[in-house]
Amino acid sequence: MTKATASPRVFLFLQGPHGPFFHRLGSMLRKAGAEVWRVGFNAGDRAFWFHSDSYIPFTGTPDDWPATFEALLAEKRVTDIVLYGDTRRIHAHAVEAARARGLTVHVFEEGYMRPYWVTYERGGSNGHSRLMQMSIDDMRGALAQSDMEAPLPPGHWGDMRQHIFYGALYHWFVMFRNGGYRNFRPHRALSVGQEFQLYLKRLLLMPLHRAERLLETLRIRRGGFPYHLVLMQLEHDASFREHSPFGSMTEFLELVLDGFARGAPGHHHLVFKAHPLEDGRAPVRRTIREAARRLGIADRVHFVRGGKLAQLLNDARTAVTVNSTAGQQVLWRGIPLKVFGDAVYAKPEFVSDQPLPDFFGQPGRPDNRAYRDYRRYLLETSQVPGGFYSARGRRQLLRLVVDMMLSRDDPYDALSLGTAAPRQQLRLVH
Numbered sequence: 001m002t003k004a005t006a007s008p009r010v011f012l013f014l015q016g017p018h019g020p021f022f023h024r025l026g027s028m029l030r031k032a033g034a035e036v037w038r039v040g041f042n043a044g045d046r047a048f049w050f051h052s053d054s055y056i057p058f059t060g061t062p063d064d065w066p067a068t069f070e071a072l073l074a075e076k077r078v079t080d081i082v083l084y085g086d087t088r089r090i091h092a093h094a095v096e097a098a099r100a101r102g103l104t105v106h107v108f109e110e111g112y113m114r115p116y117w118v119t120y121e122r123g124g125s126n127g128h129s130r131l132m133q134m135s136i137d138d139m140r141g142a143l144a145q146s147d148m149e150a151p152l153p154p155g156h157w158g159d160m161r162q163h164i165f166y167g168a169l170y171h172w173f174v175m176f177r178n179g180g181y182r183n184f185r186p187h188r189a190l191s192v193g194q195e196f197q198l199y200l201k202r203l204l205l206m207p208l209h210r211a212e213r214l215l216e217t218l219r220i221r222r223g224g225f226p227y228h229l230v231l232m233q234l235e236h237d238a239s240f241r242e243h244s245p246f247g248s249m250t251e252f253l254e255l256v257l258d259g260f261a262r263g264a265p266g267h268h269h270l271v272f273k274a275h276p277l278e279d280g281r282a283p284v285r286r287t288i289r290e291a292a293r294r295l296g297i298a299d300r301v302h303f304v305r306g307g308k309l310a311q312l313l314n315d316a317r318t319a320v321t322v323n324s325t326a327g328q329q330v331l332w333r334g335i336p337l338k339v340f341g342d343a344v345y346a347k348p349e350f351v352s353d354q355p356l357p358d359f360f361g362q363p364g365r366p367d368n369r370a371y372r373d374y375r376r377y378l379l380e381t382s383q384v385p386g387g388f389y390s391a392r393g394r395r396q397l398l399r400l401v402v403d404m405m406l407s408r409d410d411p412y413d414a415l416s417l418g419t420a421a422p423r424q425q426l427r428l429v430h
Helices: 021-031 043-047 062-076 089-101 136-145 160-176 192-221 238-242 249-263 284-294 327-332 356-361 368-379 391-406 411-417
Strands: 010-013 035-040 055-057 080-084 104-110 117-122 227-231 269-273 301-304 318-321 337-339 383-385
Touching: 010 021, 010 062, 021 035, 021 080, 021 391, 035 043, 035 062, 043 160, 062 089, 080 089, 089 104, 117 391, 117 411, 136 368, 136 411, 192 301, 227 249, 227 327, 249 269, 249 284, 249 356, 284 301, 318 327, 318 356, 327 337, 327 368, 383 391
Parallel strands: 010 035, 010 080, 035 055, 080 104, 227 269, 227 318, 269 301, 318 337
Antiparallel strands: 104 117, 117 383
16 A cells, blocks of 8 residues: 655745845755745846756746736645745735735745844734734743743844845846846836946945944044934835835934934934945935034934944944834843834834934833843744855754744744744854
8 A cells, every 4th residue: 555645845936035045945945845946037036046947937027927926826736935025016916816825925034133043934024024913922921832041132244245245146147147037127216237336336345334434433432422323224125115104214314313403412412323235325324414414413413334233232322213123132232212114023012102302302211021022032933043145144044944934833823832943042153
């Protein structure tokens, strides 16, 4: 008698992070017995998928995508879809269609507590995450299943050079090798050529920017004045575009400067900390300078390019952001935090609801015990040690995330049900 076997899982990959992570992930799922396919939308997608037999090029127009996707689901008998970020047009439709069919949707994102963790969730991330509907009490109940002590937060982004390198290489392929994908349209406003030029410019200017950053950070740390920190984001990032009340970064910057001018004591300063990948496509520095001059506070406002956040956080009085994941480092230190957009950590126990002038003038203290429970919950569920861009980070990530994807239970349910894989303490290596 032949022993019956279950039908294999069929994973359909869409767009992923720049670089070879999705290829490595697909290879390991294949070794686990799953069937794996990859849809590529441009030459950059193709360049980092090295298993040609499983590659499916999509060369149609954006309007062709919904019908093509539905046909692929039926033809390949897909059980799971895998994607990076759930808000770009092709992914948003795919998530909706997959849910309608009862398929499992695996969503990767940059870590909510980056850089040594990435985010793995099912169904949606950021403003679409299940975390948005969970209370701290819900999380504390689930943590009864765990006695893990959460590791300390790292102070810098572990693989920034690799991130920028793979971004530049990806856009080079799209710019110079995209002849077979003439209908491809990027999900951002800039052309592929402009994106490539910005990545290349950042690579070339990294030494100069580093020197400028060190000098400005030194001035602030030796200035002897109290200061408030503004955690800036990329205007084109999905978290800012899809999960905030602002139409542009300029709106946010001017709101913060006005609130500071009206509420902060006269001897306090305001420090704008740029995102590590800020590339100048939005005139944020000029906007800050002009608004500060108009409000009469130019001598109390500073701008710092990228770099290590910890050095500035250590002495900050408060922090303000739209919904940056860097807010997690603020809360870990017990610093008052004001958030304007939808964020998975925007819980009433530790995020301020004060009007901005009042927040700068007399901020309330966050509930640090509640935040530590929240942080432990994330590190036992959706935050996976490792990274997308460095070889070391990918190896560490794959040791755990493949089993999480093959598990019957969502990462959040797995902790409550007692089926979550045990987590080792993260060894922070440089």
